[in-house]
Amino acid sequence: MINLLIEPLQFEFMQRSLIVAILVGLICAVVGSYLLVQRLALLGDAISHSVLPGLAIAYWAGINLFVGAFLSGMLGTTIIAWIRTKSPIKEDAAMGIVLSTFFAAGVTLITLIQKDNKIDLNHFLFGNILGVTWGDVRDTAIIAIIVILVVRLLYKELLFYTFDPEGAQVAGLPVNALNFGLMSLISLTVVASLKAVGVVLVLALLITPGATAYLLVNRLNRVMALGAGIGILSSISGMYLSYWVNVPSGPAIALVAAGFFTLAFLFSPQYGLLTQPRSAVR
Amino acid sequence: MTLSMPSLQATSAGLFRSAGAAACRAEGIAPIQVNHLDVFYRDLHALEDVSVAVKPGKLTGIVGPNGAGKSTLMKAMLGLIPAAQGEVSWGQTSLLAQRERLAYLPQRAQIDWRYPATAWDVVMMGRVRKAGWLRKFSATSKRAAEAALKRVGMEDFAHRPIGQLSGGQQQRIFLARALAQEADVLFLDEPLTGVDKRTEAVLFDILHELADEGKIVLAVHHDLGPTIKNFDEVILLNREVVASGVRDEVLQSEFMQQAYGGWATNWAAAAA
Ligand SMILES: Nc1ncnc2c1ncn2[C@@H]1O[C@H](COP(=O)(O)OP(=O)(O)O)[C@@H](O)[C@H]1O
Ligand SMILES: [Mg+2]
Numbered sequence: 001m002i003n004l005l006i007e008p009l010q011f012e013f014m015q016r017s018l019i020v021a022i023l024v025g026l027i028c029a030v031v032g033s034y035l036l037v038q039r040l041a042l043l044g045d046a047i048s049h050s051v052l053p054g055l056a057i058a059y060w061a062g063i064n065l066f067v068g069a070f071l072s073g074m075l076g077t078t079i080i081a082w083i084r085t086k087s088p089i090k091e092d093a094a095m096g097i098v099l100s101t102f103f104a105a106g107v108t109l110i111t112l113i114q115k116d117n118k119i120d121l122n123h124f125l126f127g128n129i130l131g132v133t134w135g136d137v138r139d140t141a142i143i144a145i146i147v148i149l150v151v152r153l154l155y156k157e158l159l160f161y162t163f164d165p166e167g168a169q170v171a172g173l174p175v176n177a178l179n180f181g182l183m184s185l186i187s188l189t190v191v192a193s194l195k196a197v198g199v200v201l202v203l204a205l206l207i208t209p210g211a212t213a214y215l216l217v218n219r220l221n222r223v224m225a226l227g228a229g230i231g232i233l234s235s236i237s238g239m240y241l242s243y244w245v246n247v248p249s250g251p252a253i254a255l256v257a258a259g260f261f262t263l264a265f266l267f268s269p270q271y272g273l274l275t276q277p278r279s280a281v282r
Numbered sequence: 283m284t285l286s287m288p289s290l291q292a293t294s295a296g297l298f299r300s301a302g303a304a305a306c307r308a309e310g311i312a313p314i315q316v317n318h319l320d321v322f323y324r325d326l327h328a329l330e331d332v333s334v335a336v337k338p339g340k341l342t343g344i345v346g347p348n349g350a351g352k353s354t355l356m357k358a359m360l361g362l363i364p365a366a367q368g369e370v371s372w373g374q375t376s377l378l379a380q381r382e383r384l385a386y387l388p389q390r391a392q393i394d395w396r397y398p399a400t401a402w403d404v405v406m407m408g409r410v411r412k413a414g415w416l417r418k419f420s421a422t423s424k425r426a427a428e429a430a431l432k433r434v435g436m437e438d439f440a441h442r443p444i445g446q447l448s449g450g451q452q453q454r455i456f457l458a459r460a461l462a463q464e465a466d467v468l469f470l471d472e473p474l475t476g477v478d479k480r481t482e483a484v485l486f487d488i489l490h491e492l493a494d495e496g497k498i499v500l501a502v503h504h505d506l507g508p509t510i511k512n513f514d515e516v517i518l519l520n521r522e523v524v525a526s527g528v529r530d531e532v533l534q535s536e537f538m539q540q541a542y543g544g545w546a547t548n549w550a551a552a553a554a
Binding site: 033039049088152156157159162163164166167168169170171173174214217218219220222223 | 397399406407461463
């Protein structure tokens, strides 16, 4: 058994994948916790689908993929906010429109360029963690450091803002800047996670580990910490599954994360379907 | 703004508490002046030409029927909703230029009570601005939060998740947050919703104390029952200001009828 885990690590590509899996599991859970508590899970999905056209254009133009994807994700977020404020359309519909449009544009662009560039649309959509390069490791590490640092430094402000945005605004916090910062963090995290899970399933790493932790602990910092642990475990397991049974890493990671969630859903001491005290049923 | 004769204040505190405190702080805290405020939600003219003053040292209630624009007035004053016209000034500048002196307790429904935070986390939010960017909370901030929790009688609940508290306890935690903030202006939107008798008493005790300290306390009040006697001043609102000023003068039947239509007349007669 131990051998089964250790043996693949003699390959350098598995070492690279392992580093990326750990970093991505960590930051997705941390940043995703903010989406979870703001009930903005769908926004995570919208941003992740929005990065695709930027990715394609960056590939075609030969600029850093992470930069292209990030800008594209931010553009998607901006358009969602713009539709919501300038028309009677509600946020969820705005997200649906932007998500599908950007995704369609991305798939179209990638299909157009993939023949000449020997790239595989499936890798963008569902992840290819075993194809991680050292350049990817470096970029992922830089993003992870930025994300963790910003969350640490702005923790109290972001807690206030995500819990009670109006109270925070009245007290004088720059809520628009905080919101923009949060959206940037989410875009960065999505971009860092593309190799591991792909755009379609980033949401699994953003939301599921945090939601699992939410059933077990009840303070944001603990949701983040426990969620990070679960996220890391999920992405490492997914990586091995991808290696052994030759499935794309994204679905493998998503399924492992869902397994953890199911356990917490059934057996959480406080909210578990089978274990919660009667009085806690709401 | 220290008092030159603290001993005098101490001896007179019992007798002239309200008037004395208000008078000696009067120079420190000016009234808030709302001038010709208009607010629209798309086509709906929610507030029309609203002009009122909210005085320090008094407990002021905003009263009016459902949908009268009470919450809207509060939010527009706080800059949470843009005003089409008008301004809200406080002393030499606008109210919004002095945000670090403002605290707001939103309507209960606006808060997600399942948010993963403890009572302590919520009270400490009142110290975020004072702590400053990129810094951890200081010992002073922690002491302020502890004192605030004690003042609302919730010191034993600091580590409880907010979702596990009763409505009244949640409201007291929010009040503690405002106290910890050491704000000079406190706005509360329907603070009595879903609240028990004990919380009601604690809440009004503290609001009266704050007013006596010369602060500005403004609350949207939904209930025309006996609790309205807690307010010194009333702003009677129905899209526009029907009347404002001393409570008993504003709550006369003719104003009430104007604001509420026929049925309120009976209430006003009963209360008089
Ligand atoms: N966000 C909003 N969008 C559109 N209309 C609103 C909004 N908020 C309030 N209104 C409308 O504005 C009017 C005043 O609302 P509100 O200030 O909440 O009243 P009150 O607090 O006195 O019950 C009501 O007719 C309400 O339906
Ligand atoms: Mg209201």
